[in-house]
Every structure is written in structure tokens, then in C-alpha cells.
Amino acid sequence: MKKNKPKYKQIIDAAVIVIAENGYHQAQVSKIAKQAGVADGTIYLYFKNKEDILISLFQEKMGSFVERLDELIKHEKTAAQKLKVLIENHFLILSEDPHLAIVTQLELRQSNKELRQKINEVLKGYLELVDRILDQGVRSGEFSKGLDIRLARQMIFGTLDETVTNWVMKEQRYNLADLAPKVHELLLLGCKGEK
Amino acid sequence: MKKNKPKYKQIIDAAVIVIAENGYHQAQVSKIAKQAGVADGTIYLYFKNKEDILISLFQEKMGSFVERLDELIKHEKTAAQKLKVLIENHFLILSEDPHLAIVTQLELRQSNKELRQKINEVLKGYLELVDRILDQGVRSGEFSKGLDIRLARQMIFGTLDETVTNWVMKEQRYNLADLAPKVHELLLLGCKGEK
Amino acid sequence: MKKNKPKYKQIIDAAVIVIAENGYHQAQVSKIAKQAGVADGTIYLYFKNKEDILISLFQEKMGSFVERLDELIKHEKTAAQKLKVLIENHFLILSEDPHLAIVTQLELRQSNKELRQKINEVLKGYLELVDRILDQGVRSGEFSKGLDIRLARQMIFGTLDETVTNWVMKEQRYNLADLAPKVHELLLLGCKGEK
């Protein structure tokens, strides 16, 4: 299994750095190889082509992102509490890896439609996580019975994404994680519905 | 003033069609020229370079988008009502022009960082509109006193944007405008705060 | 019609020279462009891709080759005389253009199967010319009634081709055209059959 060999992760990590520092369109394969400390040709022993590096990058990073969130949420009981932990850690994890934040929020969105479609497949895992929280909330009576789960999910994801993107575009000059409580409060009100 | 000459708008409209139908990366200047019915060189009599076409496209289309919204909102009194009209028409206007929806939600996001930065400048007009509504709502007591306007704006814009993008990516198969009431309800709860 | 523009022929002639002097595998597009005195990109205004240059080269050169032979043969009456003129001029025309001889006999044969298949299409014109001579000869009684036209054509083409190739590989050190009478005599005997 190539994914377990050290060079596989080495190349992906190099790609994150090169894309974050040079931008998507200036991230040549040769630059990634140099950053990874391997020859250009070695890249192609581990990845089918350049697009495959980017897809794998997203799958690896986003996959473990969703896994981490999933693990943390398990220990919470209420949907509200789960949403809180989700938001806190969504912000926290991206705060911890500024390069990754730049790549996922800005650079990878410049990719073409096909690549973005594959990225969306990976995002589904995240969106399902949100859906499960919303579903629990509605069932338990925490959230409004009439809550449209698809819309609520779009609100939650849209808000978090927009908040992180703003933070990245402001060059990460303020503390993203600090925003979590207020964002949680805002989103929760929408979910709870009219009292 | 070049912007008032017929070919200026002719080229921008051609760009919208070509980008929507071929995608950002397949929208060559020569294709836009052909669609506009002018020679390649003629483009450069009206635009500095290709990026200038795209920025101008966004300015023209988004400018009139904001103007239309601004005009409609004027006639509403309460902040809640203004927000309602904003959402309804944000959805309605993009529903009316499927090509434009594709271009703004999907294709133009593939542009590079600098272009996106300029696009954000144009978006400021829209965000200020939202801010004015929120500000009025807080002042009038409709919305929570403690409302963080920046976060609320990010929630509103993020939610609307995510909702429209989902609709475009689902190939506009359902009626976007129908979602307005529920989205308004969701967002309003967040703005009103705990009762 | 691109084929009538001067640069079209200019590029083809450049390709013949570059391939003859550098060999098929060392005939880069940039080298051909330089030899033709145009920019690399200009090549692609006249040819779909590199392969298209080579096919066009063969079509143009071989096309006029067949046309010239066809024209000359018309004036001869007997099949034997036509065969004589064919052989003489086959040798003469290639003698006149040493570069072309190298390209057609040695270099273009290194191309891949698809290209060679297309080259064969062009060669059909030549083979049909031979067939017509053989057919006339058989009908007029000059050649053996039992002559297998396909085999006779393969003998004629095979012999001429082998003879020219040998001459090219011997670096054109002797006079190819001088061989025509003897080659004609040899081939004619086969066609006439047992007396």
C-alpha cells in the first residue's frame, strides 16, 4: 500500500507548503518534488498525475479532519453541545495549521470543476456529520421540529466556511478560535427556532 | 467613456455566456471575441487585459445586483422585512440569469488570488448593505443588542452563498426562490437572539 | 485555404530539411520553426500537431511526385515504355532532391504505426499508377496473361524502393538514375513472362 510509505505523506506535506506559499497556479510539480526532497519522477511512483496529488492531499487532510471531529463529538451528549465542540474544533484545527487553512480555503478552490467535484465528495463526510447532529437535535426536541435540515446544514457550513475564509484573507491576524462561542450562539438560535 | 459604448457591454455579455458554457479555464479571449462578434484585437480597445474583462464583468453585474437590491430594500421599513426582501431577491435575481449564477458561484472562483481580492472589493457593496440592515435592526431593538455584526454578516452571506452554490451545483433543478422564507426564518432567529 | 498560404509550404520545406539533417527523432518542432523562420506557435496555425506536419509533408511531396509521374506516363504508348518512364523518373525525381530521398526512404519510416498507415494511404496513388500500367500491359498482350497484378506490383514497388533505399544508405555516392535501364529490363522480364 503506497499510502503507508513515508514518501507518500512526505510529498503531500510538501504540496501543502508549496501551494500555501506560492499559490495554486505557481505550484509546479518540480517545486513540490524539490520541497519533498525527491526527484520529479519519484512523484509519479506515488501519484498518477498532478491532480492526483491534490485530490489525495484533500482526502488525507480532510479525512483526518472529519475523523478528529467525529471522535471529539462522540463524547458530547446534547446536539447543542456537539455543535459547540464541532465549531470550536473546526476553528481550532485550521488555526493550528495555517498552511492547510490557506490551501483549503483559498487555493484549492481555484482548481477546475472536476477536481472540485472530487473535493466535494470528501466534504460529504463533514456534511453528514452536521446532518447527524441536526437530526439528533430535532429528535431530542432541542431543535425546532420544523427545522429544514438541508438548509440548516447549509447555514452552518456556509457560516463556518465564510468565517474561516475571512480570517484567512485577513491574513490570520486575529484569533479564529475566539469566535467559536458567538458563532455557536448565532447558529444555535436558528436551529432552536421560535420559542 | 468606454463603458457606455455598445461593444463594452457586448463583450461582457459574451464573456458571461462563454464562461458559463465552457468553464473558466476554457474561456479563451478568442472565444469571447467570437461570441461577441468582434476581432480578438478589438477586446483590447475596451479592456486592459483578460483579467480586466472578468473584473469588469463582476463589477457591472454585481454593481447592478447591489443597486437593484438597494432600491428594493428602501421601500421596506423594518430590518426583518428588509432582510426578507434581500434574501428573496438575491435568490430571484440569480434564478433569472442561470448563466450569471454559474459564473459567479462556480467559475469565477477558479480565478487567482489577486482577481478574487478585487472581486471582494466589489462584494463590499453587498456586505455594507447587509451591515446597514443589521445596524438598523440592532438600533431599533428588532435584533439582539449583543449581536456581533461582523459575524452575523458572515452568517448571512455564508448561508446565502452556500445555498445558491448548492442550487447551481444541483444544476438548478429546483426552485431557488422557494427557499427564501425558510432561510429568512433561520437567519432572523440568529439575529434576534435569545428571547 | 491554408495550404495555399506561403507559410504552409515554408514549414513543410523546413521540416524536410530538418528531418533529413537531424533524423526523425531529433526533428523537434522548435527546430522546424527556426528553420522555417517562424515562431513555434505559428506552426500550430497551419498544422494541427506535429504528426500533421509529417502527414502533410508526405501528402504534398508524394502527391506531386505521383502527379508528375502520371503526367509523364500519359505521353507514352506501350506499357513497357510507361514502365520505363516510371522507373527513370522515380529515380530522377528522388535524385534531384536528396533531402526528400532521405526523409521518405529512411526517416519517415521511423514514425509510429498510425502515421505509417496514413502514409500508406498516400502511397496508394502510386500503386494504382503501377496497377494501371500492368493492367494495360496484360490487356494489350505485352505482358503475360497469367500475370498476378498484385504480386507484380509488389515486385516493382519492392525493387524500386529497395534500390532507392540502398542508394540513400550508401550516401547517394553513385548515380541512381543510371540504374534505371537495367532495373527496367529486370522487371520487364518478370512482367512479360515465359516466351
Added chain:
Amino acid sequence: MKKNKPKYKQIIDAAVIVIAENGYHQAQVSKIAKQAGVADGTIYLYFKNKEDILISLFQEKMGSFVERLDELIKHEKTAAQKLKVLIENHFLILSEDPHLAIVTQLELRQSNKELRQKINEVLKGYLELVDRILDQGVRSGEFSKGLDIRLARQMIFGTLDETVTNWVMKEQRYNLADLAPKVHELLLLGCKGEK
């Protein structure tokens, strides 16, 4: 002597199969190694480089081809009879090994000039065989006294080669060996000269 070790022949046979089935340009060293059941690096214990595989392939296969023909001809008395056996077996041997026929008639001709020059060295053995037959024929009075041996050899080789190539390009759909008598008849007439 490496040539006597089993892997030497194993690799050459693998090369014939891989080239015949994939074409010259798709016959990578790694593919040949895989077909031969050895590691890539092992190839280089038996051959200097890739070209050396191809030259050796031709030498081995063509060497035994000439040997077999030589052996068979020995038993014939007249030059005409020898020519007959030569043609029959030239066709027969290639008919028996369709892979080899594809490789020698089509694929190996795509190699570069140097390789083809070395191939020609190997072919000399065959051409000398033909020369000896012709020489005997002239001396014995079977063939025309004025016969130009070089031209006659080019006619014979050119005709046989063209005939086999046509058969291979027609995907070996008819029986090549059946053509031998007629081809022999045709060529013999040329050699015998005017009666």
C-alpha cells in the same frame, strides 16, 4: 558466455512478444522485464542497454533464419531450385512465427538510424546467400550473363520484403506461403533474362 544462459533467450523472446503486441514505442524495458519474469535491473546484466536487446533480438532471430535457409539450400542443385527453396522457406518461416513477422517487418523499422544500420549488418548474411545463388546461376548459365547481381539481389530482397510486409499489414489474413510459386516465377524470369 552470457548468450548461453537461459535468461538471455528468455529476455529476447519476451521482447519479441512485447514489441509484437504493444508496438515498438510501447515496448518499455520494464514491460519486457515483466514478460520475461525478471526484474528491470536484471536486463542490464545480460544486455548493455535497450538498443542492445533489439540488436541481439535481430541477430539471434535473423541469424538462425539465415542458417536454416542456408541449410535447406545446400541440398538443392540448380540456382533456380535454390531460389525456389529460399522463397518458400522465407515465407514459411515467417508464417510460422507471426510475432516475429510483425517485429521484423513493421516494428523494428521504427528504430533509429544507428540501430537500422546494425540491422543491415545482420541482413548482410542473407544478402550474401542471395548473391551466392545468383553467382552460381550466372556461372552455370541458368541466369543471364549480363545479370547485374547487385540489382538482381535488390529485386529479390525488395520483392520478398514488400510481399511479406503487405501480408503482415493485411493482418496475415491470407496464406503467405501460397504466394511462393508465383513470386519465384516472376523473379526467375528477371534472372534468366531475354531468351
Added chain:
DNA sequence: TATGAATGAGTCTTCATTCAT
């Protein structure tokens, strides 16, 4: 104004060969 032919910089990928094990 308008044209459109010409320009030329820039990059992903393949594959023969090596060499540490």
C-alpha cells in the same frame, strides 16, 4: 476604430538506466 496573423514563454510526464541492498 477594427482587424487577425504572429508571437514565444512556460510545464507535466515518461522511461532508460543506476546502485544500494
Added chain:
DNA sequence: GATGAATGAAGACTCATTCAT
């Protein structure tokens, strides 16, 4: 002898922009 992971050089093609007419 045998392996196979790693190397790195090399080239076709696109397309935004110019400028002579």
C-alpha cells in the same frame, strides 16, 4: 547474481497579447 526504488533530462502545445495594415 538479482532486485526494484529512485533518478532527471527532454519536448509538444496553448493562448494572452501585440502591431502592421
